[in-house]
Amino acid sequence: MGNKIFTYLILSYLFSQFVYAELHFGVPSAVKKKTKELKDKIEQEKIAKNNPPVIVSLTAEPPVVATGAVTTITCIAEDPDNEALTYSWDAPYGAITGSGYSVSWTAPTYYTPPTGTYYPIFCTVYDTKGASATAKVDVLVTPDGRINRTPIIEALTAEPLSVSTGGVVTIVCTAYDLDDDEITYFWHTTTGTLLIYTSSAILTAPDFPTNVTVFCTVKDNRGAETSESVYINVYPVVPVISSLLASPIVVSTGATSTIVCNAYGPASDTLTYSWDITAGTITGYGYYVKWVAPSSTGVYTITCTVSDSKNNTAQKSIDITVIIPWVLISCGLDYTVGIKSDGTLWSWGRNNFGQLGIGNTEHMLTPTQVGTDTDWAYVACGYYHTVAIKKNGTLWAWGRNDYGQLGLGNDINIYTPTQVGTDTNWSYVSCGAFHTVAIKKDGTLWSWGFNNQGQLGLRHNTNRNTPTSVGTERNWSFVSCGAYYTVAIKTDGTLWSWGANDHGQLGLGHNISTNTPTQVGTDTNWSYVSCGSIHTIAIKTDTTLWSWGFNYYGQLGLGHNIDISTPTQTANADKLWERISCGFEYSVGIIKILNDGTLWSWGRNYFGQLGLGNKNDTNIPLRVDHGIDWSYVSCGYSHTAAIQEDGTLWCWGANNYGQLGLGDTTERLTPTLVYK
Incomplete structure (x- = not known):
């Protein structure tokens, strides 16, 4: 269209120049011939340009009809080029009779009560060259050919709005109908009893304090309706x-x-x-x-x-x-052991190897006291063995012992706490899957049990069934055992690791296992470390959190699921981390801000062990929405236990052996209080 207009303008200009030249100078016949050709071309361009018709109005008279009644539909249209027009009509419902610009439409015999149904009628107008325009008009079909408007409730009042139990309230509905239709009143109350008098009702309040809602619906005889409600307070005559x-x-x-x-x-x-x-x-x-x-x-x-x-x-x-307040808790593989403030030791959950220390192999659904001693100071759980320290510095062990992980000089399972040697200067202990590592008060490090990956740090891979010194250094301050590896901190703040390293869990920048303690980087500000099955998370003295190792479920908290072989800061860089615990394939930590201990978790969540109320894995730390003041947390294979500042114990996650201590075997997706 744009090209045609441009051509038309050019030709018009040329034609005007020829006319001017002919009037003033005379024009040769050849030029006159050319001018005639240009004039003819302009006329052809005018003919080729066609404007579509314009529909000025499309109306129905009357616009509202009864079912089966007839209305006249009129289309007023015009053509910019003054061409003759033809009219085409279409109605999906009803029937059209006649032709031309005005036709009759017979309404169908059905409608949607109570307000009726709008039916469309379409008109398309064509000129002689095929250009067209279409418009639509809607006709309302009602039972009697009238528009039915809903009734109006002017007011719904109650006197009084507040009443004693058993008291009486008068309710009045003032309403009218815009079409002067007959109206009917319908009443309903949420409680109490109603005595109905057409447009008013008497409510007898119930014999207990509550809030009563009374509804009034006004409906006309053609089905249109509207409703209102009023609220009444019912108070007692005596305190409740x-x-x-x-x-x-x-x-x-x-x-x-x-x-x-x-x-x-x-x-x-x-x-x-x-x-x-x-x-x-x-x-x-x-x-x-x-x-x-x-x-x-x-x-x-x-x-x-x-x-x-x-x-x-x-x-x-x-x-x-x-x-009695809980002060310490440790989770193993489907079992839990804790210490109360009175020094008593308690255990529950799976007990197939006697790891509960209660003298048998019976699983326990609730916390059960281990013996009668009241001088327990620390406890650590492995997969199926438990090691604890008493206040006098003696070391005790029980449970599975096929690799000598109890340190008793044999491979016999033990069902009650049994002292390991005679030393009285043990200060800290950690258990892996089948090995144990402990620190004495003199800063020496000792290990025993399974050693297939060099997890004992003894420069060889031979098992040991009694505590064996790891080197001669006396500056070890903290240790944590993973499934088949170990990570420890020295008093100078340096971090050391050894054992299995198939997923980079040692943090050494590669995946080669080692049976010798090896320094992780050169930093000297490490303060705390926790090992999971094959991932590690540690805290520095500046309260930042760092993780490395296996990351298939996002247990490193880095915002992705890629294994990392060197310490990498977690997603929550601005948080003040105080404590961390690594489970089998997940992690839970405590953040202290203004002395408020909030709980955060991430990683695998198949059993709800993250405490987030669902079973969705996450690769970033998410807050466990269950209050503040958390002080201690421990992660097991697929269950978690934590202590609040008030000494109460809370558990969640898998519970197939009763490891949550709740008296049943139902898993929990959020922290649940342990009553005993």
């Missing part, structure tokens, strides 16, 4: 306690529980609260108080009495369980 809540419901000795009493009383009356306890102390007053637990364990009752101005009363009690 709706709930008495304590948080937490299980506390450690000396810890605090917040107690809230929610009560209702007669309207405009003031309630007073009094508290009675069987032990402990109450601080605060009114409906919100704090209870400080006594120093002895047990179940204690707290009672709240609510009174009104007429001395009417209501009373409710709640029981709070007081336990």
Whole structure:
């Protein structure tokens, strides 16, 4: 189209120049001939240009008809080129009769109640050269050919809006219909009883305090309707306690529980609260108080009495369980062992090799005390063996012992804690899959058990069934065992590793195993380290977190799933990491900000061991949305245990052997309180 217009303008200009020349100078016949040809071409261009018709209006009269009735559809159109027009009509529903610019349309016999149905009619207008324009008009079909508008509720009132239990409320609905149709009232209440009088109703309130909603629906005789509701408060004639809540419901000795009493009383009356306890102390007053637990364990009752101005009363009690605080926890392969503040040792979960230390191989669903000793200081769990230290510095071991991992000089499984040697200067111990490494108070490092990958650090790969000194250095401060490797920290802040290295878990920049302690990099500010099955995470003195090794499930927390063979800072670079624990293929850490210990987890989550409420793996640290004040955490094969500042113990993840200590074998996706 643009090219045609351009040609037309050029030809017009040339023609005007020829005319000017002919008038003033005379033009030869050849030029006149050429001029005539140009004039003819201009006329042809005009003929070739065709503008489409324009539909000015498309109307239906009447625009609303009854089912089966007829309306006239008229199309007013014009053509810019003054060409003759023809009209084509189409209606998906109903029937069209006639032709030309005005036709009749017979409505179908069905519609959508109560407001009717809009049906479309289309008109297409053509000129003689085939150019066209289309328009649509909608016709409303109703039962009687009228538009049915919904009724209007002007007001729905209740008097009074607040009433005592069993009281009476008058409700009035003021409504009208725009089409003067007959209207009907329908009433409904969420509770209580209604006595209906057409446009009004009487509500008799229930005999308990609540909020009542009364609905009124107004409907005309053609089916259109509208609704409104009114809310009525029902208060008691005497005090009523709706709930008495304590948080937490299980506390450690000396810890605090917040107690809230929610009560209702007669309207405009003031309630007073009094508290009675069987032990402990109450601080605060009114409906919100704090209870400080006594120093002895047990179940204690707290009672709240609510009174009104007429001395009417209501009373409710709640029981709070007081336990001895947990101070340390360790997770093995489907079992858990912990120490309480009174020095007692407790275990639960899988026990096929006697790893619970309770004298048998019976699995336990709840924490069970190991012996009667009250001087346990530290405990570590391997796959199926357990090693612990008493306050007097003696070392004890039990469970599976086929590789000498108990350090007792034999390969016999042991079902109760048995002392390892006679030394009394053990300070720290860590267990791998089938090997054990410990530190004495003099800073020497000792190892024993399975040594197929050199995980004992003895410069050979021969198993040992008694503690064997790793070199002669006396500057070891911390150690952690993975499945078949070991990582330790010296007092100068340097990091050392040895054993299996198939996924770079030693952090040495390659995947070659070594049976000799080898320094990891040159940094001298390492403070804490934890080994999983084949991945490692450590904390520096500046509270930054670093990880390396196997990363198939994102257990390194780096935002990807690629194995790393050197220490690499995790995604949360700005966090203040205090503690970290590595499970089989996942990790859980504690961040301390302003003394608030938040819990974060990442990696494999097939059993919900991340505590995030789902089973989705993640390759970045995500916060476990379950409060603050976490102080200690331990990861097992696929379950996790953690302690809060108040000494309460929480477990989650796999539970097929009762390793969560909750009295059942149902897995948990979020931290769940261990009551015992």
